[in-house]
Amino acid sequence: MSVSKLAQERLGDYILKYCLLFEINIFYFTFHTTELRSKHSTKYFLLCCFQTCFHALCRKFPPSVNYRKRFLTELIRRQETVDHAPLDELYDALADVVGAEEKSECYKSYLLPCGDTVSLLENVALISEGTTGLVTWEAALYLAEWALDHQQVFTGRTILELGSGVGFTGITICRSCSPKKFIFSDCHTTVLEKLRDNVQLNGLTEKMSPAVSVEELDWMTVTKEQIKEMEVNTVIAADVVYHPDIVESLVKLLSKILSGSAEGAPKILICSTIRNSETYSGFKQQLEAAGISHHVITGPVRKVFPYNRDSFIEMITLYK
Missing domain, CATH: 1.20.1310 (5 helical Cullin repeat like)
Structure with missing residues (x-):
């Protein structure tokens, strides 16, 4: 037999x-x-x-x-x-x-339900070169799963991702959700280099559909006019609320985004692994002080990617 x-x-x-x-x-x-x-x-x-x-x-x-x-x-x-x-x-x-x-770097590959793969060059160490942005974190996997369950939120839209890191969530959305345009962004020089390499590695370019770009975005100095010029419909971010020092600049940026569009405020989705409840509570308090409300979104249904599902991960949508 x-x-x-x-x-x-x-x-x-x-x-x-x-x-x-x-x-x-x-x-x-x-x-x-x-x-x-x-x-x-x-x-x-x-x-x-x-x-x-x-x-x-x-x-x-x-x-x-x-x-x-x-x-x-x-x-x-x-x-x-x-x-x-x-x-x-x-x-x-x-x-x-x-x-x-x-070596200090290795590849990780992820299978998508559509049959495609996302392959990324990441650092072996969780923290290296003064940043945590050179590896894929759990909230990025969680947000990508949610996107696969809600593809209509991204189809035909221009999306800005804050703190893209090595690019997993954005590349997954580009491969599976048919956005019109996707703007990856970060501010750390080494992270931006790795991000550009991974975007290219997965066959995404400005000349293809969706059109993609990788931008340096300093949360402290970006203006409302610059945000308005991007003409984004949707803003996403994963694991950007990880330290009290960055919360103030993040909230100021989110406030600019919500008030900087002539065609109505874009949809904003923030996904966070809550490692420190005080830091996350402080983030929500600063949102409230800035006049920004939030609503907790139900998590993804399909379990597509492997990560620690005992972690406390929460996704919220923001509005004024």
């Missing part, structure tokens, strides 16, 4: 989506099929290897060396628990990464 094609496809999709590409915790990696403990389990482990380590996407955009080592070590342990006999292919794959040097 051979391994069924349908079973191979299901396992391959599962592995590709939930294991190597997203660098999730390897110890959550489980097989949900009794056939793995049958005489055909060797074929499944080989399939696993070819759907991850040897997959074309992983070869083109490899995850971190440390993650690949941990992934293959765990995969070998589980294979030998079931089969006992080692698989040369798994050890060959491990040998390729054991001697590899860990």
Whole structure:
């Protein structure tokens, strides 16, 4: 009895989506099929290897060396628990990464429901070069999931993203929600360089639809006139309320946005992982003091991207 094609496809999709590409915790990696403990389990482990380590996407955009080592070590342990006999292919794959040097950057790839992928070059360290903007944070994944559930909010609209970081949320919206134009923005020089690289890496340009641009936006100095010239319909931001020092400038910017459009105030969506309740409460208090009201929005329905769902994440819409 051979391994069924349908079973191979299901396992391959599962592995590709939930294991190597997203660098999730390897110890959550489980097989949900009794056939793995049958005489055909060797074929499944080989399939696993070819759907991850040897997959074309992983070869083109490899995850971190440390993650690949941990992934293959765990995969070998589980294979030998079931089969006992080692698989040369798994050890060959491990040998390729054991001697590899860990770099400060690595790729992370995310599968979209439409079948596309978003691949990003990110820093391995959460904080580097004086900024947190060189990695994808949970609120960006949450906001992207919400956008996939509410594509009509972005279709045909001009969108400004504040604090785009490495670009995950914006690239996902451009790939899935058909906006008219998307303006990525940040203020840190290194972040802007990485952001431009990732936008280009994912095939987005000013000359294509949607038209995209990457702009340096200083929250302290940008004027109402500059905001008005952007002609934005929608403004989004993820994980921008992370320190008390930036809250005042953020609220002033949001106030300018809400009062700077001749065609009516744009829709503003702010998504935050609440790590410090005092900082987040202070943000809401300053919004109120500036005459800005907010409404909490129900979170995404579909669970598309892997992140810690025990984190306290809240999304609000703003209005005057």
